[in-house]
Amino acid sequence: xxxxxxxEEPIVDIDSWDAKNPLAVVEYVEDLFSYYxxxxxxxxxxxxxxxxxxxxxxxxxxxxxxxxxxxxxxFDLMSETLFLSINLIDRFLSQQQxxxxxxxxxxLVAMLLACKYEEVSVPVVGDLILISDKAYxxxxxxxxxxxxxNTLQFNMSVPTPYVFIQRFLKAAQSDKELQLLSxxxx
Amino acid sequence: MEKVKDWNYKVVExxxxxxxxxxxxxxxxxxxxxxAIKMINIQNEPEGVPSYLIAGVSLLKELEHDNIVRLxxxxxxxxxxxxxxxxxxxxxxxFIRKHTITSIRPHIxxxxxxxxxxxxxxxxxxxxxGDLQPSNVLIDLKSKKVKLADFGLTTSFGVPHIEYSYKxxxxxxxxxxxxxxxxxxxTPHDVWAVGCIFAEMVSGKPLxxxxxKDHLSLIVSLFGKPTKETWPGANYxxxxxxxxxxxxxxxxxxxxxxxxxxxxxxxxxSRMISLNPTTRITARNAxxxxxxxxxxxxxxxxxYEAFGFP
Numbered sequence: 001x002x003x004x005x006x007x008e009e010p011i012v013d014i015d016s017w018d019a020k021n022p023l024a025v026v027e028y029v030e031d032l033f034s035y036y037x038x039x040x041x042x043x044x045x046x047x048x049x050x051x052x053x054x055x056x057x058x059x060x061x062x063x064x065x066x067x068x069x070x071x072x073x074x075f076d077l078m079s080e081t082l083f084l085s086i087n088l089i090d091r092f093l094s095q096q097q098x099x100x101x102x103x104x105x106x107x108l109v110a111m112l113l114a115c116k117y118e119e120v121s122v123p124v125v126g127d128l129i130l131i132s133d134k135a136y137x138x139x140x141x142x143x144x145x146x147x148x149x150n151t152l153q154f155n156m157s158v159p160t161p162y163v164f165i166q167r168f169l170k171a172a173q174s175d176k177e178l179q180l181l182s183x184x185x186x
Numbered sequence: 187m188e189k190v191k192d193w194n195y196k197v198v199e200x201x202x203x204x205x206x207x208x209x210x211x212x213x214x215x216x217x218x219x220x221x222a223i224k225m226i227n228i229q230n231e232p233e234g235v236p237s238y239l240i241a242g243v244s245l246l247k248e249l250e251h252d253n254i255v256r257l258x259x260x261x262x263x264x265x266x267x268x269x270x271x272x273x274x275x276x277x278x279x280x281f282i283r284k285h286t287i288t289s290i291r292p293h294i295x296x297x298x299x300x301x302x303x304x305x306x307x308x309x310x311x312x313x314x315x316g317d318l319q320p321s322n323v324l325i326d327l328k329s330k331k332v333k334l335a336d337f338g339l340t341t342s343f344g345v346p347h348i349e350y351s352y353k354x355x356x357x358x359x360x361x362x363x364x365x366x367x368x369x370x371x372x373t374p375h376d377v378w379a380v381g382c383i384f385a386e387m388v389s390g391k392p393l394x395x396x397x398x399k400d401h402l403s404l405i406v407s408l409f410g411k412p413t414k415e416t417w418p419g420a421n422y423x424x425x426x427x428x429x430x431x432x433x434x435x436x437x438x439x440x441x442x443x444x445x446x447x448x449x450x451x452x453x454x455x456s457r458m459i460s461l462n463p464t465t466r467i468t469a470r471n472a473x474x475x476x477x478x479x480x481x482x483x484x485x486x487x488x489x490y491e492a493f494g495f496p
Contacts, residue, residue, distance in 0.1 A: 116237040117244065125233055145234045146264040154260040156244040 036159035043087060043158030049094035056093075056103050064089070064107045071111060071131055075123050083160035084114040088152065095151050102144075105136050109144040117156040189263055190223060195270075207266070211273060221258060222273040222335070229265045239267055249311065253304030255324065255335040274333060278383065279320035287390040291446055294387045297325070299478055300332035301380055306469040308334070309373045318379035319359040320386060358394045359383070362405055362419060362461060374463035377472065381458030385438075388447045393459075402426065409461055410435035417461040450477040 050058050065086060072082045088110040092098075098106055108128050115122045125141055187197055187210055195212040198220075202209030207226040214221055228235055246257045246269075259270035278297065282290060301323060308315055315322075317336055324333045361378030385393040394404045402423075406412070411432050412420045420427060439452045447455075454477045457467040467475070 112234070113240065116235070116240045122233070122237060142234045142264055146262045149235060149240070149260075149262050153247070154240065154243040155247060156240060157248060 036163055039157075040159050042155075043091070043160070045090045045094040049090070053093065053097060055097075055099045060100065060103055061089075061093075064103055067104070068107050068111060071108075074131070075115075075127075077115065077119060080160065080162055081111070081114045081118045083162040084118055084156070084158070085111040087158055087160050088113055088148065088156075092148050092151055096147070104132055105140060105144050106148070108132055108136070109141060109148055112141070112145065113148060113156065187223075187225060189266070190268065193259075193261065195221065195223065212270075220273040220275065222255075222271045224269040224271065226267045226269070227265075228262075228267055234264075235262060235267065243267075243269065245311075245313065249307070249313075251304060251307045252331060253300050253333055254307060255333045271335065272333070273335075274324035274326045276325045276327065277321045278323035278325060278332075278387075281325055282320060282386060282390060287388070287445065290387055290390070294384070294451075295478065296330075297323075297332050297387065298380070298384055299473060301334065301383065302469045302473050304332070304334040305376055305380060306473065309376070309469055314373060315376045315379075317357060317359075318376055318383065319357055320383055323383065358392060358396050358401065360401075361463065362401075362417070372463070373468065374466040377458050377466050377469055378463075380469070380472075381455055384451075384455050384458065385442070388442055388445050388451075388455075403430065405461075406430045407433060408436050408438060412461055418464075419461075448477070450475065450479075453477070 050056070050061070068085060069082065072085070085107070089107055092106060092110065108131075112123070112125070112128055125138055129136060129138060129141065187208075190197065190210075190212060194215045196215055198211040198213055200208060201211050201222065202224075207224065209222055209224050212221050212223050213219075226239065228239070243257070243260050247260070250256065255274075256272045257269060258272060259268075261268045261270070301318075305315065305318070315334065315336060318334070322335050324335050325331075326333070357379075359379040359382045361375045382393045393408075394401055399407075406427075409416070411427065411430055414420045439456065442452050442455065443449065454467070454472060454475045457475075458472065460466040
Protein backbone atom coordinates (compact mmCIF):
# COMPACT_ATOMS: atom_id res chain seq x y z
CA UNK A 1 0.00 0.00 0.00
CA UNK A 2 1.24 3.44 -0.84
CA UNK A 3 1.38 5.83 2.07
CA UNK A 4 -0.77 8.30 0.21
CA UNK A 5 -3.64 5.83 0.14
CA UNK A 6 -4.25 6.12 3.81
CA UNK A 7 -6.46 9.06 4.33
CA GLU A 8 -6.36 10.11 7.88
CA GLU A 9 -9.67 11.30 9.10
CA PRO A 10 -9.12 14.71 10.61
CA ILE A 11 -9.94 15.07 14.29
CA VAL A 12 -12.94 17.27 14.63
CA ASP A 13 -12.44 20.24 16.91
CA ILE A 14 -15.45 19.61 19.09
CA ASP A 15 -15.15 22.94 20.79
CA SER A 16 -15.19 25.08 17.67
CA TRP A 17 -18.98 25.44 17.63
CA ASP A 18 -18.94 26.69 21.19
CA ALA A 19 -16.28 29.30 20.55
CA LYS A 20 -18.82 32.08 20.85
CA ASN A 21 -20.47 30.78 24.01
CA PRO A 22 -18.72 32.34 27.00
CA LEU A 23 -20.25 29.74 29.35
CA ALA A 24 -18.46 26.95 27.49
CA VAL A 25 -15.06 28.48 28.43
CA VAL A 26 -13.46 26.98 25.34
CA GLU A 27 -10.20 28.73 26.13
CA TYR A 28 -9.78 26.74 29.35
CA VAL A 29 -11.46 23.44 28.46
CA GLU A 30 -8.20 21.55 27.86
CA ASP A 31 -6.74 22.71 31.18
CA LEU A 32 -9.97 21.92 32.93
CA PHE A 33 -10.10 18.31 31.80
CA SER A 34 -6.44 17.61 32.39
CA TYR A 35 -7.05 18.90 35.92
CA TYR A 36 -10.13 16.67 36.28
CA UNK A 37 -8.07 13.72 35.11
CA UNK A 38 -5.40 14.49 37.70
CA UNK A 39 -7.97 14.90 40.47
CA UNK A 40 -9.87 11.77 39.48
CA UNK A 41 -7.42 9.52 41.31
CA UNK A 42 -8.08 11.37 44.58
CA UNK A 43 -11.83 11.15 44.22
CA UNK A 44 -12.01 7.38 43.66
CA UNK A 45 -12.18 4.74 46.37
CA UNK A 46 -11.12 1.10 46.28
CA UNK A 47 -13.88 -1.05 44.77
CA UNK A 48 -13.20 -3.49 47.61
CA UNK A 49 -14.01 -1.10 50.43
CA UNK A 50 -17.29 -2.83 51.35
CA UNK A 51 -15.41 -5.89 52.63
CA UNK A 52 -14.21 -3.77 55.57
CA UNK A 53 -17.75 -2.88 56.63
CA UNK A 54 -19.23 -5.38 59.08
CA UNK A 55 -22.91 -4.48 59.08
CA UNK A 56 -23.61 -3.38 55.51
CA UNK A 57 -22.92 -4.78 52.04
CA UNK A 58 -23.02 -3.93 48.31
CA UNK A 59 -26.65 -4.91 48.03
CA UNK A 60 -27.67 -2.40 50.68
CA UNK A 61 -25.63 0.28 48.92
CA UNK A 62 -27.53 -0.51 45.71
CA UNK A 63 -30.89 -0.19 47.50
CA UNK A 64 -29.78 3.09 49.07
CA UNK A 65 -28.74 4.50 45.71
CA UNK A 66 -31.99 3.43 44.05
CA UNK A 67 -33.83 5.28 46.80
CA UNK A 68 -31.61 8.36 46.39
CA UNK A 69 -32.36 8.39 42.67
CA UNK A 70 -36.04 8.66 43.59
CA UNK A 71 -35.37 11.41 46.13
CA UNK A 72 -33.22 13.19 43.57
CA UNK A 73 -36.05 13.02 41.07
CA UNK A 74 -38.65 14.20 43.59
CA PHE A 75 -36.65 17.30 44.52
CA ASP A 76 -35.97 17.97 40.85
CA LEU A 77 -32.20 18.29 41.31
CA MET A 78 -29.37 18.52 38.80
CA SER A 79 -27.59 15.39 37.55
CA GLU A 80 -24.28 16.59 39.00
CA THR A 81 -25.83 16.48 42.46
CA LEU A 82 -26.70 12.79 42.21
CA PHE A 83 -23.21 11.79 41.05
CA LEU A 84 -21.60 13.91 43.74
CA SER A 85 -23.87 12.39 46.43
CA ILE A 86 -22.80 8.88 45.44
CA ASN A 87 -19.15 9.91 45.42
CA LEU A 88 -19.52 11.36 48.94
CA ILE A 89 -21.22 8.18 50.18
CA ASP A 90 -18.47 5.93 48.82
CA ARG A 91 -15.65 8.09 50.14
CA PHE A 92 -17.33 8.29 53.54
CA LEU A 93 -18.02 4.54 53.76
CA SER A 94 -14.46 3.71 52.81
CA GLN A 95 -13.28 5.56 55.94
CA GLN A 96 -16.03 5.11 58.53
CA GLN A 97 -17.81 2.07 59.90
CA UNK A 98 -21.56 2.47 59.55
CA UNK A 99 -24.33 0.31 60.98
CA UNK A 100 -27.28 -0.77 58.83
CA UNK A 101 -29.68 1.55 60.65
CA UNK A 102 -27.59 4.63 59.84
CA UNK A 103 -26.94 3.88 56.18
CA UNK A 104 -29.98 5.82 55.01
CA UNK A 105 -28.84 8.77 57.13
CA UNK A 106 -25.46 8.68 55.38
CA UNK A 107 -27.23 8.78 52.01
CA LEU A 108 -29.50 11.61 53.08
CA VAL A 109 -26.68 13.75 54.44
CA ALA A 110 -24.52 13.07 51.36
CA MET A 111 -27.37 14.39 49.24
CA LEU A 112 -27.79 17.41 51.53
CA LEU A 113 -24.08 18.25 51.22
CA ALA A 114 -24.06 17.69 47.45
CA CYS A 115 -27.03 20.06 47.18
CA LYS A 116 -25.30 22.67 49.31
CA TYR A 117 -22.27 22.45 47.05
CA GLU A 118 -24.00 22.18 43.69
CA GLU A 119 -27.56 23.51 43.75
CA VAL A 120 -28.88 27.05 43.77
CA SER A 121 -31.80 26.21 46.02
CA VAL A 122 -31.14 23.56 48.63
CA PRO A 123 -33.88 21.33 50.09
CA VAL A 124 -34.39 22.15 53.78
CA VAL A 125 -33.37 19.64 56.43
CA GLY A 126 -37.02 19.32 57.50
CA ASP A 127 -38.04 18.06 54.05
CA LEU A 128 -35.20 15.56 53.98
CA ILE A 129 -36.34 14.19 57.33
CA LEU A 130 -39.91 13.92 56.02
CA ILE A 131 -38.81 12.04 52.92
CA SER A 132 -37.01 9.48 55.05
CA ASP A 133 -40.32 8.94 56.88
CA LYS A 134 -38.97 10.67 59.99
CA ALA A 135 -36.43 7.91 60.53
CA TYR A 136 -33.94 10.45 61.91
CA UNK A 137 -34.03 13.65 63.95
CA UNK A 138 -32.66 17.05 62.92
CA UNK A 139 -29.93 16.64 65.52
CA UNK A 140 -28.85 13.33 63.99
CA UNK A 141 -28.79 14.86 60.50
CA UNK A 142 -26.64 17.82 61.62
CA UNK A 143 -24.27 15.60 63.60
CA UNK A 144 -23.81 13.32 60.61
CA UNK A 145 -23.19 16.41 58.47
CA UNK A 146 -20.30 17.46 60.73
CA UNK A 147 -18.90 13.94 60.81
CA UNK A 148 -19.04 13.63 57.04
CA UNK A 149 -17.45 17.05 56.47
CA ASN A 150 -14.62 16.21 58.85
CA THR A 151 -14.12 12.75 57.38
CA LEU A 152 -14.00 14.10 53.83
CA GLN A 153 -12.00 17.15 54.94
CA PHE A 154 -14.52 19.42 53.18
CA ASN A 155 -13.32 18.18 49.79
CA MET A 156 -16.40 18.53 47.63
CA SER A 157 -14.94 19.51 44.30
CA VAL A 158 -14.26 16.17 42.74
CA PRO A 159 -14.74 15.20 39.11
CA THR A 160 -17.58 12.68 38.89
CA PRO A 161 -18.33 10.27 36.02
CA TYR A 162 -20.86 12.86 34.92
CA VAL A 163 -18.30 15.44 33.78
CA PHE A 164 -16.37 12.84 31.80
CA ILE A 165 -19.37 11.30 30.07
CA GLN A 166 -20.56 14.78 29.06
CA ARG A 167 -17.22 15.35 27.38
CA PHE A 168 -17.15 11.92 25.71
CA LEU A 169 -20.67 12.37 24.41
CA LYS A 170 -19.71 15.70 22.97
CA ALA A 171 -16.69 14.13 21.31
CA ALA A 172 -18.85 11.33 19.93
CA GLN A 173 -21.26 13.93 18.56
CA SER A 174 -23.93 11.80 20.12
CA ASP A 175 -27.66 11.83 19.56
CA LYS A 176 -30.33 11.73 22.23
CA GLU A 177 -30.59 7.92 22.19
CA LEU A 178 -26.88 7.38 22.82
CA GLN A 179 -26.98 9.98 25.59
CA LEU A 180 -29.85 8.29 27.40
CA LEU A 181 -28.21 4.87 27.04
CA SER A 182 -24.88 6.10 28.41
CA UNK A 183 -26.49 7.79 31.38
CA UNK A 184 -28.41 4.61 32.10
CA UNK A 185 -25.17 2.60 32.03
CA UNK A 186 -23.26 4.82 34.44
CA MET B 187 -11.42 27.82 71.15
CA GLU B 188 -11.03 25.22 73.94
CA LYS B 189 -11.63 22.58 71.32
CA VAL B 190 -8.37 23.09 69.42
CA LYS B 191 -6.44 21.51 72.28
CA ASP B 192 -7.93 18.19 71.25
CA TRP B 193 -6.37 18.64 67.84
CA ASN B 194 -2.96 19.41 69.30
CA TYR B 195 -2.95 23.18 68.88
CA LYS B 196 -2.06 25.69 71.56
CA VAL B 197 -3.65 29.14 71.44
CA VAL B 198 -1.07 31.93 71.48
CA GLU B 199 -3.22 35.04 71.05
CA UNK B 200 -6.26 36.50 69.36
CA UNK B 201 -5.35 38.33 66.17
CA UNK B 202 -8.67 39.17 64.59
CA UNK B 203 -12.34 39.65 65.19
CA UNK B 204 -15.19 40.13 62.76
CA UNK B 205 -18.81 39.56 61.99
CA UNK B 206 -18.19 35.95 61.08
CA UNK B 207 -16.05 34.92 64.02
CA UNK B 208 -12.60 35.20 65.49
CA UNK B 209 -9.03 34.50 64.42
CA UNK B 210 -6.36 33.11 66.71
CA UNK B 211 -2.67 32.64 66.36
CA UNK B 212 -1.88 29.07 67.46
CA UNK B 213 0.98 26.66 67.71
CA UNK B 214 0.86 23.17 66.29
CA UNK B 215 2.32 21.18 69.19
CA UNK B 216 3.32 18.29 66.93
CA UNK B 217 5.25 20.20 64.30
CA UNK B 218 6.02 23.39 66.25
CA UNK B 219 4.69 25.40 63.34
CA UNK B 220 2.60 28.53 63.79
CA UNK B 221 -0.87 28.61 62.31
CA ALA B 222 -3.78 31.02 62.23
CA ILE B 223 -7.11 29.45 63.12
CA LYS B 224 -10.21 31.16 61.87
CA MET B 225 -13.21 30.19 63.94
CA ILE B 226 -16.53 30.70 62.20
CA ASN B 227 -19.70 30.62 64.26
CA ILE B 228 -22.47 28.47 62.77
CA GLN B 229 -24.50 27.95 65.94
CA ASN B 230 -27.39 29.99 64.61
CA GLU B 231 -27.64 28.09 61.33
CA PRO B 232 -30.75 25.88 61.50
CA GLU B 233 -29.82 24.18 58.22
CA GLY B 234 -26.38 23.07 59.39
CA VAL B 235 -23.13 24.19 57.77
CA PRO B 236 -24.11 26.94 55.28
CA SER B 237 -23.63 26.34 51.55
CA TYR B 238 -21.29 29.28 51.07
CA LEU B 239 -18.90 27.77 53.61
CA ILE B 240 -18.97 24.34 51.99
CA ALA B 241 -18.41 25.73 48.53
CA GLY B 242 -15.90 28.33 49.78
CA VAL B 243 -13.79 25.93 51.80
CA SER B 244 -13.82 23.36 49.03
CA LEU B 245 -12.52 26.03 46.68
CA LEU B 246 -9.88 27.32 49.12
CA LYS B 247 -8.58 23.77 49.54
CA GLU B 248 -7.79 23.64 45.85
CA LEU B 249 -5.70 26.81 45.92
CA GLU B 250 -2.01 26.20 46.15
CA HIS B 251 0.37 29.03 45.51
CA ASP B 252 3.62 30.34 46.93
CA ASN B 253 2.17 33.79 47.50
CA ILE B 254 -1.02 32.72 49.24
CA VAL B 255 -1.28 31.30 52.75
CA ARG B 256 -2.27 27.66 52.53
CA LEU B 257 -5.45 26.31 54.07
CA UNK B 258 -3.96 23.39 55.98
CA UNK B 259 -6.92 21.86 57.70
CA UNK B 260 -10.66 22.24 58.22
CA UNK B 261 -12.65 20.94 61.14
CA UNK B 262 -16.16 21.39 62.36
CA UNK B 263 -17.88 20.70 65.66
CA UNK B 264 -21.32 21.50 64.30
CA UNK B 265 -21.23 24.75 66.31
CA UNK B 266 -18.09 26.21 64.81
CA UNK B 267 -16.06 25.66 61.68
CA UNK B 268 -12.31 25.97 62.22
CA UNK B 269 -10.11 26.88 59.30
CA UNK B 270 -6.43 26.27 59.95
CA UNK B 271 -4.16 28.48 57.85
CA UNK B 272 -0.43 28.71 57.46
CA UNK B 273 0.87 31.71 59.46
CA UNK B 274 3.84 34.03 59.23
CA UNK B 275 5.00 36.23 62.06
CA UNK B 276 5.31 39.56 60.34
CA UNK B 277 2.67 41.46 58.43
CA UNK B 278 3.26 44.36 56.08
CA UNK B 279 1.37 46.73 58.37
CA UNK B 280 3.83 46.23 61.23
CA PHE B 281 6.72 46.14 58.79
CA ILE B 282 5.81 49.63 57.52
CA ARG B 283 5.26 50.94 61.05
CA LYS B 284 8.60 49.60 62.32
CA HIS B 285 10.80 50.82 59.48
CA THR B 286 11.62 54.16 57.93
CA ILE B 287 10.54 54.78 54.36
CA THR B 288 14.13 54.86 53.18
CA SER B 289 14.79 51.37 54.54
CA ILE B 290 11.55 50.06 53.05
CA ARG B 291 12.20 51.58 49.62
CA PRO B 292 14.58 48.88 48.26
CA HIS B 293 12.00 46.16 49.01
CA ILE B 294 8.92 47.78 47.51
CA UNK B 295 9.29 46.17 44.09
CA UNK B 296 9.66 42.61 45.33
CA UNK B 297 6.87 42.93 47.86
CA UNK B 298 4.53 44.55 45.37
CA UNK B 299 5.25 42.03 42.64
CA UNK B 300 4.62 39.10 44.98
CA UNK B 301 1.32 40.63 46.10
CA UNK B 302 0.34 40.97 42.45
CA UNK B 303 1.42 37.40 41.60
CA UNK B 304 -0.73 36.08 44.45
CA UNK B 305 -3.63 38.28 43.44
CA UNK B 306 -3.39 37.27 39.78
CA UNK B 307 -3.61 33.66 40.95
CA UNK B 308 -6.77 34.42 42.94
CA UNK B 309 -8.30 36.25 40.01
CA UNK B 310 -7.44 33.50 37.54
CA UNK B 311 -9.50 31.21 39.78
CA UNK B 312 -12.32 33.71 39.76
CA UNK B 313 -11.88 34.53 43.42
CA UNK B 314 -11.93 38.00 44.89
CA UNK B 315 -9.85 38.65 47.94
CA GLY B 316 -12.14 41.46 49.02
CA ASP B 317 -10.17 42.61 52.05
CA LEU B 318 -6.62 43.35 50.97
CA GLN B 319 -4.75 45.60 53.40
CA PRO B 320 -1.24 45.66 54.87
CA SER B 321 -2.24 43.48 57.82
CA ASN B 322 -3.36 40.76 55.40
CA VAL B 323 -0.01 40.73 53.60
CA LEU B 324 2.33 38.43 55.50
CA ILE B 325 6.08 38.46 55.19
CA ASP B 326 8.47 35.61 55.87
CA LEU B 327 11.91 36.96 56.61
CA LYS B 328 13.69 33.63 56.17
CA SER B 329 12.36 32.59 52.80
CA LYS B 330 11.86 36.20 51.63
CA LYS B 331 8.33 35.37 50.65
CA VAL B 332 5.21 37.46 50.74
CA LYS B 333 1.88 35.69 51.19
CA LEU B 334 -1.66 36.97 51.02
CA ALA B 335 -3.98 36.07 53.86
CA ASP B 336 -7.48 37.02 54.95
CA PHE B 337 -7.86 37.30 58.69
CA GLY B 338 -10.32 40.15 58.77
CA LEU B 339 -13.54 38.16 58.51
CA THR B 340 -15.31 41.25 57.26
CA THR B 341 -16.34 39.26 54.22
CA SER B 342 -16.88 35.55 54.30
CA PHE B 343 -15.72 34.38 50.91
CA GLY B 344 -15.84 37.39 48.67
CA VAL B 345 -19.60 37.30 48.45
CA PRO B 346 -20.61 40.30 46.34
CA HIS B 347 -21.95 43.19 48.34
CA ILE B 348 -24.76 45.45 47.29
CA GLU B 349 -24.65 48.81 48.98
CA TYR B 350 -27.39 51.38 49.16
CA SER B 351 -25.39 54.57 49.46
CA TYR B 352 -21.80 55.64 49.72
CA LYS B 353 -20.51 53.32 52.36
CA UNK B 354 -18.18 55.07 54.76
CA UNK B 355 -17.63 52.13 57.05
CA UNK B 356 -15.26 49.33 56.25
CA UNK B 357 -11.63 49.12 55.42
CA UNK B 358 -9.99 52.31 54.08
CA UNK B 359 -8.49 50.09 51.37
CA UNK B 360 -11.93 49.49 49.86
CA UNK B 361 -12.31 50.83 46.33
CA UNK B 362 -14.81 53.62 45.77
CA UNK B 363 -17.03 51.56 43.42
CA UNK B 364 -17.58 48.96 46.12
CA UNK B 365 -19.08 51.64 48.32
CA UNK B 366 -21.79 52.47 45.87
CA UNK B 367 -25.11 50.87 45.23
CA UNK B 368 -25.54 48.70 42.13
CA UNK B 369 -21.93 48.93 41.08
CA UNK B 370 -20.06 45.87 39.92
CA UNK B 371 -17.88 44.56 42.68
CA UNK B 372 -15.20 42.59 40.98
CA THR B 373 -11.49 41.98 40.48
CA PRO B 374 -10.56 45.68 39.95
CA HIS B 375 -11.63 46.20 43.55
CA ASP B 376 -8.62 44.20 44.76
CA VAL B 377 -6.24 46.08 42.46
CA TRP B 378 -7.36 49.37 44.01
CA ALA B 379 -6.38 48.01 47.42
CA VAL B 380 -2.96 46.98 46.07
CA GLY B 381 -2.55 50.55 44.79
CA CYS B 382 -3.31 51.87 48.29
CA ILE B 383 -0.77 49.46 49.77
CA PHE B 384 1.81 50.49 47.15
CA ALA B 385 1.38 54.18 48.05
CA GLU B 386 1.61 53.31 51.74
CA MET B 387 4.94 51.52 51.24
CA VAL B 388 6.32 54.57 49.44
CA SER B 389 5.08 57.23 51.84
CA GLY B 390 4.96 55.26 55.07
CA LYS B 391 1.36 56.29 55.74
CA PRO B 392 -2.06 55.21 54.47
CA LEU B 393 -3.23 56.83 51.24
CA UNK B 394 -6.72 57.19 52.68
CA UNK B 395 -6.33 57.36 56.45
CA UNK B 396 -9.33 56.64 58.65
CA UNK B 397 -10.30 59.38 61.00
CA UNK B 398 -10.72 63.11 60.56
CA LYS B 399 -12.07 63.20 57.03
CA ASP B 400 -14.60 60.86 55.43
CA HIS B 401 -13.46 58.64 52.57
CA LEU B 402 -15.42 60.48 49.89
CA SER B 403 -13.85 63.82 50.85
CA LEU B 404 -10.42 62.20 50.60
CA ILE B 405 -11.28 60.89 47.14
CA VAL B 406 -12.47 64.35 46.05
CA SER B 407 -9.37 66.08 47.38
CA LEU B 408 -7.05 63.56 45.69
CA PHE B 409 -8.75 63.30 42.30
CA GLY B 410 -10.68 66.54 42.13
CA LYS B 411 -14.45 66.38 41.98
CA PRO B 412 -15.32 63.28 39.94
CA THR B 413 -17.68 63.58 37.00
CA LYS B 414 -19.59 60.75 35.40
CA GLU B 415 -16.94 60.72 32.68
CA THR B 416 -14.02 60.19 35.06
CA TRP B 417 -16.02 57.89 37.30
CA PRO B 418 -19.23 56.16 36.16
CA GLY B 419 -20.11 55.61 39.84
CA ALA B 420 -20.50 59.37 40.33
CA ASN B 421 -23.95 59.05 38.75
CA TYR B 422 -25.31 57.19 41.72
CA UNK B 423 -24.19 59.65 44.34
CA UNK B 424 -24.65 62.97 42.56
CA UNK B 425 -26.59 64.23 45.60
CA UNK B 426 -23.74 63.43 47.92
CA UNK B 427 -21.12 64.86 45.58
CA UNK B 428 -23.15 68.06 45.25
CA UNK B 429 -22.18 69.13 48.77
CA UNK B 430 -18.47 68.84 47.94
CA UNK B 431 -16.75 71.94 46.64
CA UNK B 432 -15.06 71.94 43.25
CA UNK B 433 -11.31 71.44 43.78
CA UNK B 434 -8.11 70.85 41.93
CA UNK B 435 -6.72 67.30 42.08
CA UNK B 436 -3.81 66.94 44.47
CA UNK B 437 -0.45 66.35 42.85
CA UNK B 438 0.16 62.85 44.19
CA UNK B 439 2.73 62.15 41.47
CA UNK B 440 4.87 65.08 42.61
CA UNK B 441 4.73 63.93 46.23
CA UNK B 442 5.65 60.34 45.40
CA UNK B 443 8.49 61.37 43.10
CA UNK B 444 9.74 63.48 45.98
CA UNK B 445 9.68 60.38 48.16
CA UNK B 446 11.95 58.58 45.71
CA UNK B 447 9.48 56.57 43.61
CA UNK B 448 10.64 56.18 40.02
CA UNK B 449 8.43 57.67 37.27
CA UNK B 450 7.26 54.22 35.99
CA UNK B 451 6.15 53.46 39.56
CA UNK B 452 4.08 56.63 39.64
CA UNK B 453 2.52 55.67 36.32
CA UNK B 454 1.70 52.15 37.57
CA UNK B 455 0.18 53.48 40.78
CA SER B 456 -2.01 55.93 38.89
CA ARG B 457 -3.36 53.04 36.81
CA MET B 458 -4.05 50.97 39.93
CA ILE B 459 -6.05 53.69 41.59
CA SER B 460 -7.89 54.76 38.47
CA LEU B 461 -11.34 55.83 39.68
CA ASN B 462 -13.03 54.04 36.82
CA PRO B 463 -12.83 50.30 37.58
CA THR B 464 -13.14 49.37 33.91
CA THR B 465 -9.95 51.23 32.99
CA ARG B 466 -8.04 50.15 36.10
CA ILE B 467 -5.05 47.90 35.32
CA THR B 468 -5.45 44.16 36.03
CA ALA B 469 -3.09 42.32 38.38
CA ARG B 470 -1.63 40.34 35.50
CA ASN B 471 -1.02 43.40 33.34
CA ALA B 472 0.44 45.27 36.28
CA UNK B 473 3.13 42.57 36.51
CA UNK B 474 4.16 43.30 32.94
CA UNK B 475 4.40 47.02 33.65
CA UNK B 476 7.76 48.70 32.86
CA UNK B 477 8.13 49.42 36.60
CA UNK B 478 9.05 45.75 37.14
CA UNK B 479 11.33 45.55 34.12
CA UNK B 480 14.57 45.46 36.07
CA UNK B 481 13.35 43.00 38.68
CA UNK B 482 13.11 39.27 38.08
CA UNK B 483 9.51 38.89 38.99
CA UNK B 484 6.87 38.17 36.44
CA UNK B 485 4.25 35.48 35.97
CA UNK B 486 6.42 33.51 33.58
CA UNK B 487 9.48 33.42 35.83
CA UNK B 488 8.44 32.79 39.40
CA UNK B 489 11.90 33.44 40.86
CA TYR B 490 11.79 36.47 43.01
CA GLU B 491 14.61 38.69 43.89
CA ALA B 492 15.39 37.89 47.48
CA PHE B 493 15.13 40.83 49.77
CA GLY B 494 17.41 41.30 52.69
CA PHE B 495 15.75 43.10 55.55
CA PRO B 496 17.56 45.62 57.66
